[in-house]
Amino acid sequence: MWILKKLATRPLSIAGFILLFCFIVIAVIAPWIAPPEFAHQPYRIPRDGYWAEPKPPSSEHILGTAEGQYDIFYGVVWGTRTAFRVGLIVTLSGCLIGMIVGSIAAYYGGLIDEILMRIVDIFYTLPYLVAAMVLAVVLGRSLQSSMIALVCFTWMGYARVIRSEILRIREIDYTHAARALGASNMRILVRHIIPNALYPVFVMVSMNIGSMVIAVSTLSFLGLGAQLGYADWGQMISLARNWMLGSAGDAAAYWFTVVCPGIPIVLFVLAWNLVGDALRDVLDPRMRGSR
C-alpha cells in the first residue's frame, strides 16, 4: 500500500501510469474502434488500393494512408496490441531465463557459477542489435524471429542481477535464522531469497519493456522484423522513408506518415520509462528518503 501512496505523490509517475492506462484501453477496444477487414488476420492492415503515394488525412482515413495505401489509423490502433505483446513477451521470457540461470549460478556456485557467468560475459560482448540481425537473417523475416532474437540477447542482465542479489541475501540474518530452524536449501531459496531478490528485477522489467519495443521496431524499420502490412509501428515508419522529404512544392507534404506512427512509439516507451523510473525510486532502498 505504501508503494501506491508514494507513487501517487509524484506527478511524473502519475503521468506515466495515465499514459499506460490509455494504451491499455486502446489495445482492449481495438476491434471496436478499428474493426478488422479480415476477421482471422486482425493484424493485417487493410489497404485502399495499391497507389504508392501516401494520402493525407481525410474523413475516410482519419490519419491518412501510408505508402501502398495502408490505413495509418488502423495500423496505429492494432500496433498498440503488437507493442504490448512484443514488450511483455520479450521482457518476461528474457527475465525468466535470466532468473533461472542467475539462481543456478548463485545456488551451486564454484565451477558452474564460473562457467555460466563467462557465458553471460560472452553474450554481453555481442551488441544485441547486431546479434539480433544475425538471428533474424538465419530465422527469416518475421516478428516472431526478431522477438526470439531479442530474448536470446536480453536475459544476461537479469542473470547478473539475480545472482548478485541472491549472494547478498544469502548472508543476511533472516536467511541464517531460517537455516538454523532447519529449513531445506530449496525452501530457503524459494520462500526467503527469491521473493526478496525480486524488487530490482521488477524495476528492470518495467524499464526494459520500453527499450524492447524500441528494439523490435528498429528491427522492423531495418526490414528485419514484421512483414509488410503488419500492424507494427516500426514497420509503418519504414514505409515513410521514401516520403520524408515531401513533394516538390511542399517539403512537409507527408508529415503524417512519420508523425502518426512515431508519436505512439515515443509515448508508449515514455510511459514505461516513467513507470520504471518511479518504481526504481520507490523500491530502491538507497533512493528511499532521497525523494
Place this chain on the structure above:
Amino acid sequence: MIAYIVRRLLMLPIVIAGVSIPVFSLMMLMSPFSRLALYVRDPDTLKQGPEELAEMVEALGLNDPVWEQYARWMNQILHGNFGWSESARQPVLKAIARLLPASVELTLYAAFPVVFIGIWLGKKSAVHQDMPVDHVTRLTAIVGWSFPTFVFGILMLMIFYGINRWCPPGRLSLWASRIVYSDGFTSYTGMHTIDAVLNGDFRVLGDALRHLVLPVITLAYVSWALILRLMRSSMLEALRQDYITTARSKGLSERVVVNKHAQRNALLPVTTVAGLMVANLLNGVVVTETVFNFRGLGAFAATAAVQLDLPSILGFSLFNGVLLVLTNLIVDILCATFDPRVRLN
C-alpha cells in the same frame, strides 16, 4: 600495469573463440549451399550449375561434423579470409577496412557531447536536486531515452533537410566528393574532416561537417540520457557522504566541494558504464547511418542483414566483439587510473 595489459590481451583469443562459437552455431542452422559463400574469394565461382556447387560443398567439406568445420572456419578467419561480401561487392575484410573510418568519425564526434554534456548536466541536476533545472534536465533525458533513434533521425532530416536544406544526408556533397577522390587530395585517415584539415581544404571541411551535424546530434541525443541519469544518482550519493560534510565544515567553497571532492568520486561508476555505452553507440550507428544514408560500417551491416549476406554480418559481429573487448580493457585501465583503490591484479 604493462604486465596487466599484456595478460588481458592474451585473453583476447579466448574471447574471440567465445564470440565465434555462438556466431558459428547460428551459421550452422543454414543449409550447406548458403554457407558456401563464406569460403569463396571470387563471386564468379558461385555462378555455376547445381552439380558444380554440390561438388564444391563436398570439396570444402560443408557436410562434415560441426567441430571439424569450426576448426576449418576459424583457420580461414585467422588467415584473414572472411569470405566474399555480396552486398558490398568486395571481400568482407576490405569492405570493413574501407568503411570503418566513416563510422569511427561519427562515433568519436558523438561520444564527446554524450560524455561531457551527460556528465555536466548530471552534475548540475544533482547539485540542484528538485529544483527546476533538475526537473527540466530529467524530463529531457527521459524523453530522449524514449525516442527510437530512427524516429528522431527521420524527424531531424525532415526539419533540417526537407524543410530548409541546411544539412543534407550522405557523407559529402557531389562536388566535395569529387575533390576528395581526386589525385590532388591525399587520404590520410579516411575521416573526411581530419583529411580536409591535413590537406588544408576548408571548403571540404565545411561540407563534411555539414553532413555530420545531424547524425552526430541524433546519435548523441538518444544516448546521453544514460550517462546523465547515472551521473546524477552517483553524484547524489557522493554528496551525502561524510567527507563532503567534512570538506564543507573546513570552510571550502561549494565549488571546490562539488568539483573536487564529490565529482571525482561520482565519476567512477560513470567510467565503467562508458564501456557499455560504446555497445549502445554501435547499435545506434547501425540505425543512424541507415537513416542518414551515411556510408559507414553500420549502414553496411544493415544492408548486409536485409540482403541475407551472411559473411558480411559474421565479419561485422566478430569485429564488434573484438572492439568491445578492447574498449572494456581501456575502461578498466582508466578506472584504475582514476581510483587508487582499484588494483589491476
